[in-house]
Amino acid sequence: MDGNDTSAGKCPVMHGGSTSSKTSVTKFWPNALNLDILHQHDSKTNPLAGFDYRSAVKGLDVDALKADLRALMNDSQDWWPADWGSYVGMFARVAWHAAGSYRNTDGRGGSGTGNQRFAPLNSWPDNVNTDKGRRLLWPIKKKYGNKISWADLIVLSGTIAYEVAGLKTFGFAFGREDIWHPEKDIYWGDEMEWLAPxxxxxxxxxxxxxxxxxxxxxxxxxxxxxxxxxxxxxxxxxxxxxxxxxxxxxxxxxxxxxxxxxxxxxxxxxxxxxxxxxxxxxxxxxxxxxxxxxxxxxxxxxxxxxxxxxxxxxxxxxxxxxxxxxxxxxxxxxxxxxxxxxxxxxxxxxxxxxxxxxxxxxxxxxxxxxxxxxxxxxxxxxxxxxxxxxxxxxxDFDAFSDAFARAWFKLTHRDMGPKSRYIGPDAPQEELLWQDPVPAGNASYDVAAVKAKIAASGLSVADMVATAWDSARTFRGSDFRGGANGARIRLAPQKDWAANEPARLAAVLAVLEPIAAATGASIADVIVLAGNVGIEQAAKAAGHEVTVPFAPGRGDASQEQTDVAGQAVLEPQADGFRNFEKQAFTVTPEEMLLDRAQLLGLTAAEMTVLVGGLRVLGTNHGGSDKGVFTERKGALSNDFFVNLTDMAYKWEPTGRNSYNITDRKTGAVKWTASRVDLVFGSNSVLRAYSEVYAQDDNAGKFVADFVAAWTKVMNADRYDLKA
Structure with a gap:
């Protein structure tokens, strides 16, 4: 090879942004909608695909693990010696800094996924030398293997550190499942330098x-x-x-x-x-x-x-x-x-x-x-x-010790969700308000009879589906909060949120609550079941007979079991699924849609089919017609995708988040749309999904996929179904 050949040694592979090249193909289109956040938990990255950690950890020898951790606290290593011969400070800090990244605004961060192992958290300036703590834990992780996740081990090490120091801790729960790649799409700030002012x-x-x-x-x-x-x-x-x-x-x-x-x-x-x-x-x-x-x-x-x-x-x-x-x-x-x-x-x-x-x-x-x-x-x-x-x-040292023990437990368990997700012998039994407690529900009523009463209630498809969606959409997979279980949509503060259309919501609840009282079903179940009834009716109107899966057993929370201030962070500021924006934001509506879809645990394809279905069902906030690309509103058809991809129309902006869809021949306005609607035709990945659902042979697939995605959202917080 000629020594002047400048191609010598060049790698033929296009590297991503986290590799040595520091570039990505997306650098050419920095304003393009990046769907990567919906692929964060792609099973392709998981070396333990199919492994059920929450079942495996139940077989862990907890006493032996805790004994090994106690021994480690005073077993100083030459390569990283312990201060005063004790690692209690080291492991308290490792656990603190894992849990301390949690934020209740969107539930992201925290110690629930073992994300401290990956960038950017593994290299934050504030996390200097937490890498040494994880290496000190490695022999224990190696010994107990798949029965203990890194996420659980890191938090437990800090808790044991405090016990070794002399604190009576409040308890500890297992059940945190590890992720296997960086959560690089979490927004940690716009700064391009560490510790910027x-x-x-x-x-x-x-x-x-x-x-x-x-x-x-x-x-x-x-x-x-x-x-x-x-x-x-x-x-x-x-x-x-x-x-x-x-x-x-x-x-x-x-x-x-x-x-x-x-x-x-x-x-x-x-x-x-x-x-x-x-x-x-x-x-x-x-x-x-x-x-x-x-x-x-x-x-x-x-x-x-x-x-x-x-x-x-x-x-x-x-x-x-x-x-x-x-x-x-x-x-x-x-x-x-x-x-x-x-x-x-x-x-x-x-x-x-x-x-x-x-x-x-x-x-x-x-x-x-x-x-x-x-x-x-x-x-x-x-x-x-x-x-x-x-x-x-x-x-009052005892008061301090109790306050810290409880606050430490909250810090390290805040992103685990309700107490029903706790595993292990040291999980405390006390019910805490920040855990969003929900009483056990009744699952032994006649579901068919409830459905019949709902169907005869006179409620519209849009009202039934929108109310169920609003109840369930608060779920956050980031910290397992929110969701339909508990029916908190009928309590303060949720009943008064602008996103929930309080007047419309009150009217719908006035119909559904007597049905719950008369049948023994929880209001939470009846709300979800009403959404299912609406979908079944809409599918039939489009020529498809479907039965939407339903699992009874949700409970109804009381106002006393509801932390009003704590619930406030769950309020939707935007919901692209219902074409809702509380106000204009610096980020685009479609970016807000991705954020909500990711918190709901949806894939890009599931997000696509849900938006298309909810549009034709007429569930837009305030009854808006934006994106309702159909002549048969209320029928669960694939019309949204058929008309979005039809080149008989063109698209013209009329405002910040407003567009006209006009007939190319006559110039007449056929429909109106938002940015969220049009992104499913403009973004190359989303358009590929839209074209699938627009095909003549996929009308049935559209309905089946919509029902599956809908059921996933309705059951997102049903941990009893996943035990």
Whole structure:
């Protein structure tokens, strides 16, 4: 080969964005609708396809696993030695940082999938050296194999760490299933650099509540707030405001925020005894010989007392391997002044501290150092609300321990969904409001009799189908919240949501609730069953006899079992399935559709068939005719796709989200449409699906696929059917 041949050594394969080329074919069309978010859990990536983890974990020897974890806590490894001979701080942090990425705005993040193993989370600046914790856990994961997921093991390791330190924990539940590839399509922010200033994600950085939705962390690469202060400028009062908002977006109130902050810093230490400039690349960017680990110190020992993580250096308490009340004792006993760590990070250190109150060196007990506080720690002393809670905890250690144990359980189980999904001997029996409890339902009534009453009720197909859809569409596969079970659509706050058309909803419920009362069925069941009846009627009107699958047994939640504030995050701001937008957003309606479809667990094909079917059934919000491409509204036909792909028409914009569909010959307006409607003809992938359903030989397939996708949504929260 000629040495001047510039093609030498070039790989013939087009690489994706996460490989060394850093490019993707999509770079040429950056504004094209990217459907990848609907393929996040493609079974093709799963090396255990067909394996049922939730069944396998029930055969786990829990006592043996916990014994091995307890032994690990004090079994220091030479390659990564434990501070003071104990890993309790290490594993508390690994679990905290796995769970702490959760945000209640869309339920994404959190510890429920083992996503800390993959980019970007495995390489976030805030997660420095969590890779070492997972490597320390590997021998245990290897031993117990498929009976313990990484997601469960990571959280359990943190819980056991607190038990070894002396805390009586609230409990632990197994049941988290691992994913097998990066969730690269989760929106973590627009920034193109780690730790970019907070200003980039706030409308006004002085107003903590202006943090852009659905984000919860204040900067790219952090799980909550900057430990050095807002944009790295120490000011505990301002940091307190950021904490209140970001912890609220993690589903935590003020007491839980104080408990988690203090409890998280009661054990372990921060590491910054050296320059961060000496660290190697993060795991995702490290050279191949690093074998998936990053942040290795390129100068000096880089372990033990010379470890660098956050840049802040020091322990918060005198005895950092023991669960005690020293965090609050030291915080209020001393005045604190700003100082610099050896790495140059800003931290707070006590003034004139007694020698016996200083923690000892992690390797040499004859050496003592000042304890430290972050700006977030100081916020607990400066903010009047946080201070009152902190003083109460300082004077009542049992109250603090109980509050932390409960908050830790919530932090690490918030994205597991209802208590019915908990597995294992240590799952607590107490019913907690944040678990969205639903009483057991009745499954022994005459379903056929209920269907007959619904069919004779006079309700329209559109009203029956729309109400069932609205009840079920709140489901989020991200944290297993929402859904039709519980019939919370009839309770505050859901009954008053604009997306649910309160007046229409009240009228429909007034018809369905007496049917439930008369037959022994739950209202939740009757709502879903009414949707099924509507679909069966619509299919018959289109010439297809179908029976929509139905499984009775949903329960009805009470208003007292409903956390009104907690439910507020489930409110649909947009629902492309019903052509609804509460307001104009910076992202397009079709992008909002993808977000909802992904949370519902739908594939791109399922999303397509549902939109086409719901349009011809006339279920648009407010009765809008946008996208109703049919002359026989109320019949479950494939007309939406037939007419969308018919070249007899052309498409003309008339507003931000409004289009006319006109006859090419006469110029007459035939239909109107939204962007969501037209994307099924414009996007190449969605058009391919649309063409399948528009074919003359696929009218029956369209109905069958619609029924299957509909049933999937209606049963998304029926964990009793999946046990």
């Amino acid at each position: 907070s200003d980039t994600r706030y409308d006004d950085v002085a107003d903590a509540t202006s943090l852009s939705n659905p984000l919860a962390a204040v900067q790219m690469g952090l799980i909550y707030v900057n430990p050095e202060g807002v944009n790295g400028k120490p000011d505990p009062a301002r940091t307190a405001l950021m904490m209140r908002e970001t912890f609220a977006r993690m589903g935590m109130d003020d007491e839980e925020t104080v408990a988690l902050t203090a409890g998280g810093h009661t054990i372990g230490k921060a590491h910054g005894n050296g320059s961060a400039a000496n660290l190697s690349a993060d795991p995702e960017a490290a050279d191949i010989d690093a074998q998936g680990m990053g942040w290795m110190n390129t100068k000096g020992r880089g372990i033990g007392r010379d470890t660098v993580v956050s840049g802040i250096e020091g322990a918060w308490t005198t005895n950092p391997t023991r669960w005690d009340n020293e965090f609050f004792t030291l915080l209020f006993k001393y005045d604190w002044a700003l100082a610099r760590s050896p790495a140059g990070a800003q931290q707070w250190e006590p003034v004139n501290i007694a020698e016996e109150d200083k923690p000892v060196d992690v390797e040499d007990a004859s050496i003592r150092y000042n304890p430290i506080m972050t700006d977030a720690d100081m916020a607990l002393k400066v903010d009047p609300i946080y201070r009152a809670i902190s003083e109460r905890f300082m004077n």
